[in-house]
Amino acid sequence: MAPPGASRQQSPRLSDENTIAHQKRAAARAAAEMVSDGMRLGLGTGTTVAHLLPALAERELRNVSCVATSPATERAARALGLTVGELDELGELDLAIDGADQIGPQGWLVKGGGGAHTREKIVAAASRRFVVIASAEKAVDELTPPVPLEVMRFGVKCTLSALSPSRLRTPRQDPDPAADAPSGASSWRESPDGGLIADYLGPIGDPRELSLRLSTTPGVVGHGLFAPEMVSVILIATESGVEHRPGGKPER
Numbered sequence: 001m002a003p004p005g006a007s008r009q010q011s012p013r014l015s016d017e018n019t020i021a022h023q024k025r026a027a028a029r030a031a032a033e034m035v036s037d038g039m040r041l042g043l044g045t046g047t048t049v050a051h052l053l054p055a056l057a058e059r060e061l062r063n064v065s066c067v068a069t070s071p072a073t074e075r076a077a078r079a080l081g082l083t084v085g086e087l088d089e090l091g092e093l094d095l096a097i098d099g100a101d102q103i104g105p106q107g108w109l110v111k112g113g114g115g116a117h118t119r120e121k122i123v124a125a126a127s128r129r130f131v132v133i134a135s136a137e138k139a140v141d142e143l144t145p146p147v148p149l150e151v152m153r154f155g156v157k158c159t160l161s162a163l164s165p166s167r168l169r170t171p172r173q174d175p176d177p178a179a180d181a182p183s184g185a186s187s188w189r190e191s192p193d194g195g196l197i198a199d200y201l202g203p204i205g206d207p208r209e210l211s212l213r214l215s216t217t218p219g220v221v222g223h224g225l226f227a228p229e230m231v232s233v234i235l236i237a238t239e240s241g242v243e244h245r246p247g248g249k250p251e252r
Contacts, residue, residue: 031055128252130231143207169199
């Protein structure tokens, strides 16, 4: 037994988790500062966006209308007093902010840990500027599998066979604890729109070639590879501050 008053050393895992959480908050707060009164704003899904929502609420901005990419984000945003509407009602967005699972050296992203990557890609494309926020460990030297997929239920075995190796994702395999629970009694992870969430497990190689292959495979609704030209800027929080990486999205 340790003597009274002895200090208890923090475990490396807990220390790492605290560092990552701190970096996520820092990146989220930096992105929140980019939002101004009257904006139409897209809100992504996941644990980093979970830090963005309170940072936005604290600013008490006026007339900001938001679009949420998942029911979980919509519920959390409304609970904080943020105004959430439909994308088709708001039209072109001024800004969208979202996280990433991996950020490659050429600006390619892997997204979809929360299973909302199809909605996230639609919102990113509908935004004049798309900002990605991440902690330092999300920046990698090379993109690695899995790449999240949303696939149709019809012919799902044929779709996955065409993309072997791949698998349907169960709730237990979902890497994002902030994701929505699956609806009904399904044993498979579902997207917010009822599609099945799967993972492509093969080599990524050239992300552009794989992106084309995934996009043109019948039965694939959407995939989690985001091209650099979809992104305006990437905010990566490190021990020394928030790094700004330019993306390739043209201004409009």
